[in-house]
Amino acid sequence: MSFYLIYKQLKDVPIETYMQSVSEADVRVVLTKQELNQEDLLALLSPAAERILEEIAEQAHRLTVQHFGKTIQLFNPLYVSDYCVNHCTYCSFSVTNEFERKILTEEEIEVEAQTLRATGIEHVLLLTGESKQHTPVSYLKDCVKILRKYFSSIAIEVNPLDTEEYEELFAAGVDGVTVYQETYNEDIYKQYHVKGPKRNYLYRLDTPERACEAGMRSVNIGALLGLDDWRKEVFLMAMHAQYLQTTYLGTEISVSLPRIRPTIGDFIPTTAVYDRYLVQCMLALRLFLPRSGITLSTRESPELRDHLLPLGVTKMSAGASTEVGGYSQDDKGTNQFEISDERNVNEISEALIRKGYQPIYKDWVHL
Amino acid sequence: MNDQLVIGGKELSSRLFIGTGKYYSDEVIPEVINRSKSEVITVAVRRVDLNRSEQHVMKYIPKEMTLLPNTSGARTAEEAVRIARLARAAGMGNWIKIEVISDQKYLLPDNEETIKATEQLAAEGFVVLPYMSPDLMAAKKLEEAGAAAVMPLGAPIGTNRGLQTKELIKLLISESKVPIIIDAGIGKPSEAAEAMELGAAAVLVNTAIAAAKDPVAMAEAFAQAVEAGRTAYRTGMATKSETANASSPLTSFLDSI
Numbered sequence: 001m002s003f004y005l006i007y008k009q010l011k012d013v014p015i016e017t018y019m020q021s022v023s024e025a026d027v028r029v030v031l032t033k034q035e036l037n038q039e040d041l042l043a044l045l046s047p048a049a050e051r052i053l054e055e056i057a058e059q060a061h062r063l064t065v066q067h068f069g070k071t072i073q074l075f076n077p078l079y080v081s082d083y084c085v086n087h088c089t090y091c092s093f094s095v096t097n098e099f100e101r102k103i104l105t106e107e108e109i110e111v112e113a114q115t116l117r118a119t120g121i122e123h124v125l126l127l128t129g130e131s132k133q134h135t136p137v138s139y140l141k142d143c144v145k146i147l148r149k150y151f152s153s154i155a156i157e158v159n160p161l162d163t164e165e166y167e168e169l170f171a172a173g174v175d176g177v178t179v180y181q182e183t184y185n186e187d188i189y190k191q192y193h194v195k196g197p198k199r200n201y202l203y204r205l206d207t208p209e210r211a212c213e214a215g216m217r218s219v220n221i222g223a224l225l226g227l228d229d230w231r232k233e234v235f236l237m238a239m240h241a242q243y244l245q246t247t248y249l250g251t252e253i254s255v256s257l258p259r260i261r262p263t264i265g266d267f268i269p270t271t272a273v274y275d276r277y278l279v280q281c282m283l284a285l286r287l288f289l290p291r292s293g294i295t296l297s298t299r300e301s302p303e304l305r306d307h308l309l310p311l312g313v314t315k316m317s318a319g320a321s322t323e324v325g326g327y328s329q330d331d332k333g334t335n336q337f338e339i340s341d342e343r344n345v346n347e348i349s350e351a352l353i354r355k356g357y358q359p360i361y362k363d364w365v366h367l
Numbered sequence: 368m369n370d371q372l373v374i375g376g377k378e379l380s381s382r383l384f385i386g387t388g389k390y391y392s393d394e395v396i397p398e399v400i401n402r403s404k405s406e407v408i409t410v411a412v413r414r415v416d417l418n419r420s421e422q423h424v425m426k427y428i429p430k431e432m433t434l435l436p437n438t439s440g441a442r443t444a445e446e447a448v449r450i451a452r453l454a455r456a457a458g459m460g461n462w463i464k465i466e467v468i469s470d471q472k473y474l475l476p477d478n479e480e481t482i483k484a485t486e487q488l489a490a491e492g493f494v495v496l497p498y499m500s501p502d503l504m505a506a507k508k509l510e511e512a513g514a515a516a517v518m519p520l521g522a523p524i525g526t527n528r529g530l531q532t533k534e535l536i537k538l539l540i541s542e543s544k545v546p547i548i549i550d551a552g553i554g555k556p557s558e559a560a561e562a563m564e565l566g567a568a569a570v571l572v573n574t575a576i577a578a579a580k581d582p583v584a585m586a587e588a589f590a591q592a593v594e595a596g597r598t599a600y601r602t603g604m605a606t607k608s609e610t611a612n613a614s615s616p617l618t619s620f621l622d623s624i
Contacts, residue, residue, distance in 0.1 A: 065578045067525045069389020122416075152416075217442070249470040250442045291472065291525075356391045362423070364413045364440060367449045 019046035044284035075123035084129030086196030130159035166214030176218035177211035184236035212248035222256035226269030254293030286312030318348035375494030386573025403586035417457040437464035444483035489513025501535040518550040527554025556592030563596025
């Protein structure tokens with residue numbers, strides 16, 4: 001089984017026509033339900049729902065507090081390599097962009113880990129560009145060995161791997177996997193992914209499943225908003241998350257809503273995803289997946305992040321660096337994308353406390 | 368009259384157990400404890416820095432409280448056992464609330480794995496309080512496995528839907544030799560009172576207090592409700608009837624003779 005079978009059925013559903021037929025009254029009916037179905041999700045993503053966002057937001061806020069309390073888990077990315085063999089038109093790490101590539105040595109990772117840990121962060125997301133040649137599983141295992149000394153939870157965002165490779169990394173101490181499909185639209189997927197193994201749509205789509213099969217505790221998926229119509233992308237992403245949640249009961253499935261940020265090159269998003277739309281996406285996801293984590297990265301501005309807090313967010317990066325060696329080295333690498341919220345961990349924690357939320361630094365123990 | 372609950376050899380005056388999760392700030396916890404009059408508090412081991420137990424939530428819990436570390440996050444019996452051992456090694460005492468949840472969508476406990484973990488930990492000397500789906504045979508197996516109390520859910524964690532499993536819980540209360548503590552689902556003080564009226568030995572309430580606008584006042588409301596429910600249970604409640612009844616329908620004729 002693969003989500004691809006479901007995707008093939010969904011891709012021909014006349015989503016736009018259905019969403020245009022939804023009225024505000026229909027959306028209000030959705031707000032009275034405890035379990036939402038596919039049509040309910042579409043109603044929440046419809047233009048009609050845009051007009052009653054406040055009512056939806058109240059429900060989303062209530063559900064978030066009910067299931068997660070007034071707490072936000074903090075984590076940070078740690079980039080160890082920016083080598084990449086793919087040509088993705090929207091990414092700075094694309095193989096076509098010329099800059100001096102870096103890969104951290106074990107000693108450098110140790111210093112980087114110590115520096116990040118000193119901020120209080122205990123959940124780390126190990127990141128690389130996508131190059132199995134430069135960052136093979138053996139290298140990742142070496143990284144994990146070092147990171148385990150400093151962090152209570154280690155997730156990875158690296159090139160998609162086979163199930164056995166995820167099993168190896170799970171055994172080494174990795175407990176989570178993040179992988180973004182970028183766009184769920186198979187027809188345009190190859191336009192954005194011009195060269196490299198990432199062109200294989202199906203292999204990428206099945207990646208979260210392989211991670212679940214390998215026993216990972218948490219899997220985080222997302223669509224990069226701006227590559228296709230956001231309503232369709234979020235609909236498919238939510239269906240993907242629901243499929244994973246139902247199929248792999250033991251894995252915590254969470255979702256992210258990254259929007260395209262300025263990168264090297266002149267990529268311009270195909271569709272504009274304004275703040276209002278981002279809010280609508282988040283609210284729809286919270287109502288459709290009430291117990292799923294929703295991650296908000298430093299791609300968004302401090303003001304917006306503060307306002308999004310009560311609407312469904314459960315995890316945030318804080319004081320993040322998107323460059324290799326970004327926490328400890330003077331000679332940092334090139335950032336993958338420009339971050340927008342440049343506050344450090346303390347500043348973000350203080351902002352959370354001011355807003356009536358508790359920053360959670362640690363939410364897992366190594367077993 | 369003395370109405371103490373005894374678990375693991377410890378006498379407890381309060382039948383309200385509380386949690387530490389979901390608060391906007393841990394600083395509110397001491398006052399919540401104070402107003403709830405609770406003597407048992409559960410703590411997610413995964414949220415505590417075991418190397419620095421003075422950090423985080425632990426520093427807000429008075430020493431006289433009985434700590435009930437929980438194994439939240441465990442998906443298997445093996446993981447639960449390892450978390451329990453870590454908690455004990457870190458000085459969190461020998462009480463443990465087993466939570467084995469392999470369903471991350473509804474967060475329902477896995478009774479089979481819970482029984483396995485209970486057996487193992489009871490054998491290791493822990494005072495084991497397993498969180499479970501209210502199934503009579505599973506509850507009996509937990510009892511046999513050495514559970515000091517059994518904690519069935521009223522409704523799934525965090526839903527505040529009240530005693531959805533009431534009929535099943537009644538069977539557990541009626542048939543169990545160990546105390547039945549209703550955990551999860553209780554969203555209102557009236558539901559806590561109802562649980563106590565049914566004969567539950569205690570209730571564990573977290574979300575309904577932590578996510579309330581005023582957690583401190585809500586803690587007090589729960590304390591009062593639990594006491595009221597317990598008193599009603601001990602007093603013995605009149606049975607329900609669909610029709611109005613004369614106070615002495617069979618013998619009132621005697622008064623007129």
